Amino acid sequence: MDFALVLQTILNGLANGALYAVMAAGFVLVYRATSVTNFAIAEFLLIGAYLTYTLSLFFPLLAAIFLALPLAFGFGVLVERGFVRPLLGRNVVAVIMATIGLAATLDGTALLLWGPDQKAMGAANIAQLPKEMPNLAFNVGGVFLSSKAVWSLILALPLAILLVMMLKYSRYGVLLRAVSESETAALAMGINAPRVVAAAWGISAMMAAIGGAFLAGAAGGGGPGHHLVLLGLIVFPVAILGGFDSVPGAVVAGLLIGLIEAFSQLYLESVLPGITQAIPFLIVLLVLMFRPYGLFGQHRIERV
Amino acid sequence: MAEINVENLKVVYRGVILALQGVSMRAGSGEAIALLGPNGAGKSTLVRAISGLLSQYDGRVLDGKIIINGQETNQLPALKVAALGLTAILEGRPIFRYLTVIENLRAAAHKRSPQRQKEITDEIFTRFPRIYERRFEQGGYLSGGEQQMLLLGMALLTEPRILVVDEPSLGLSPKLTEEVMRVLDELRRDKGLTLVLVEQNARAAFSIVERVYVMEQGRVVFEGTAQEAQADADVMEFYLGGAVAGGFSEAKRYRRRKRWV
Numbered sequence: 001m002d003f004a005l006v007l008q009t010i011l012n013g014l015a016n017g018a019l020y021a022v023m024a025a026g027f028v029l030v031y032r033a034t035s036v037t038n039f040a041i042a043e044f045l046l047i048g049a050y051l052t053y054t055l056s057l058f059f060p061l062l063a064a065i066f067l068a069l070p071l072a073f074g075f076g077v078l079v080e081r082g083f084v085r086p087l088l089g090r091n092v093v094a095v096i097m098a099t100i101g102l103a104a105t106l107d108g109t110a111l112l113l114w115g116p117d118q119k120a121m122g123a124a125n126i127a128q129l130p131k132e133m134p135n136l137a138f139n140v141g142g143v144f145l146s147s148k149a150v151w152s153l154i155l156a157l158p159l160a161i162l163l164v165m166m167l168k169y170s171r172y173g174v175l176l177r178a179v180s181e182s183e184t185a186a187l188a189m190g191i192n193a194p195r196v197v198a199a200a201w202g203i204s205a206m207m208a209a210i211g212g213a214f215l216a217g218a219a220g221g222g223g224p225g226h227h228l229v230l231l232g233l234i235v236f237p238v239a240i241l242g243g244f245d246s247v248p249g250a251v252v253a254g255l256l257i258g259l260i261e262a263f264s265q266l267y268l269e270s271v272l273p274g275i276t277q278a279i280p281f282l283i284v285l286l287v288l289m290f291r292p293y294g295l296f297g298q299h300r301i302e303r304v
Numbered sequence: 305m306a307e308i309n310v311e312n313l314k315v316v317y318r319g320v321i322l323a324l325q326g327v328s329m330r331a332g333s334g335e336a337i338a339l340l341g342p343n344g345a346g347k348s349t350l351v352r353a354i355s356g357l358l359s360q361y362d363g364r365v366l367d368g369k370i371i372i373n374g375q376e377t378n379q380l381p382a383l384k385v386a387a388l389g390l391t392a393i394l395e396g397r398p399i400f401r402y403l404t405v406i407e408n409l410r411a412a413a414h415k416r417s418p419q420r421q422k423e424i425t426d427e428i429f430t431r432f433p434r435i436y437e438r439r440f441e442q443g444g445y446l447s448g449g450e451q452q453m454l455l456l457g458m459a460l461l462t463e464p465r466i467l468v469v470d471e472p473s474l475g476l477s478p479k480l481t482e483e484v485m486r487v488l489d490e491l492r493r494d495k496g497l498t499l500v501l502v503e504q505n506a507r508a509a510f511s512i513v514e515r516v517y518v519m520e521q522g523r524v525v526f527e528g529t530a531q532e533a534q535a536d537a538d539v540m541e542f543y544l545g546g547a548v549a550g551g552f553s554e555a556k557r558y559r560r561r562k563r564w565v
Contacts, residue, residue: 089362171410171414174403174407174410174411174414175411175414177400177402177403177407178400178403178407178408178411181400181401181402181403182398182400183360184357184360184361184394184398185394185398185399185400186400186411187356187357187360187382187383187386188355188357188382188386188391188392188393188394188398189386189391189411189412189458189459189462190383190386190387190391190414190415190462191411191414192383
C-alpha cells in the first residue's frame, strides 16, 4: 500500500468533508432551532455562491468570501422573518411544502438576477480568466494537495469546529438549545426567542455561503451556476447520517462521508464507475435501516 | 410597584373556545395570592394571559384589561411583559431537559452581568444544595422536586418583582410539596416579591398566601382572604374533600353537585 497516496486521500477526503460538514451543520442548526427541514438549503448555497461571485467582481476573492458572509446572514434572517416565522406551528407538511416552494422561488430569483450561464469567480464573463485565491497547493513527499483542498482545510474545517464549540459553550449556543427545546418556556424566562431563531437562520445561510463559494470554485474548479443545486443535495445524507438534530453529528458525518467518497474514488471508481456519487446515499439507506436516529441523534430523556 | 390588576378578562382559544368569561383579580405589591380551582377552571389560561404567552397557545384576549405595574399589557408580547419584572413558571415544570443544570441557570441569567450572575447563582446553590450537587447533569434526569427547585433558581436569576407559579406541587409527594411551599414563601419574603400561586392543592396554598381566588369554568366564584376561604364550608368541602368519603365515583358526583356555576 502506498502510504503517501493513502495520506493524500485522507487529507482530500477531510477537505471535501469539511465543506460538507459546514453546510450540513448550518442546515441542522436551523432544524434544531425551529424543527423546520429547510429543503431550500441547496438554493442557499446557490445564493451564497452568487453573492460571493458578485462581490468578487469588485474585491479580491478572499475578501469577497468574507464580505459575502454578513450579506448571507442578512439573507437568512430575511427568509426567517418573511417566510418561515409566519409558518411556525403550522402543519408539518405545510411547512415542508412551503420550503420546497421557497427553493423554487430562490431558483427563479437567481436565474432572473444572474442568468442561466455558469459564471467564473471575479470574471464578468466565462471567457475571462477567473480570479482565484492565493495558490496554496503543495507536494511534499509524494503527498499532493490542491489549493482548493488546503483552503478548505484551513477555512471550512475550523469554521465547522467553531460552530460546534459555539453551540456547546457560548451564551448564544445555550440560548439556542433552550429555545429549540421550548420556545414558550424560553419566552417565559425573558429569552428573546424570535431573535435567537432568526440568528440561527442567518448563521445557516453564512455556512451555506462558505460552502457554496467553495463548491462554486472560489479555490479553483468551475464557477457558480445552477449545477450547485444538485451538488448541494449532499447536505441531506450528511445530516441524516449525523442524526439530523446534532450539529457535532453533522460535522463528524460530513468528514466521514468526505473520507468514504475519497477512498471510493481511489479504489472503487475504476471498478464501479459513478459509485462515488451514489455512496453517500447508499450509506444513508444503511444507517436508516440499522440506526434510525443516525450516528449522533438526540436520545429522548424520559423519566420513568 | 409590583402589582397585577385583571379586569373582566375574557380569553378565547382558536377563536371559538371561551376559556375565561370575565375574570377579575388583583395582586397588590408584595402580596401573595392563590388561584384555586379544578382542571379546566381557567387558572393556567389566566397565567398565560398575564404572562403575554396566549399567542403561543393560539389564544387571545377578547375583552377586559390586564394591568401590570400601571401599564396595560393586553396586547404586549411575552418579552415586554417579562421586561416589566414578571416571571412565570409555567405548568409541567418546563425546565430545559437537555441542558445541564448549569446551562439552565445560564439561559435564565442571560440578561445579567457575569458578576451579578455569579452572585445569584451562588445564592441559589446555597439555598438548594442538591441542585449544586447535580449541576453538571441534564435537567431531564433530575427528580420532580429538584426540577421545581431548579425552576425557582432560574426564576430568581431573572430578578423578578412579580413571580407567577403554575401548579408547583403537581406530581410531588406531600413532604416535597411542603418543602417547595416553604421555599416559595421564604423567597417571597426575602425578595419582597408579589406572588401569584396557581394550585389545585388548596391546603398547600393556604399555608403561604394572604388571599385566595377560586375559579370554576372560566369564572371567579370565590374571593377572600386565606382565613375566609378556610372558614368557608363550600371551599373547604370542595377542595379538601371533607364531605367526600365514598370513593372516586362518589367524589365525582359530589363535585358535580357542588359546582357553583
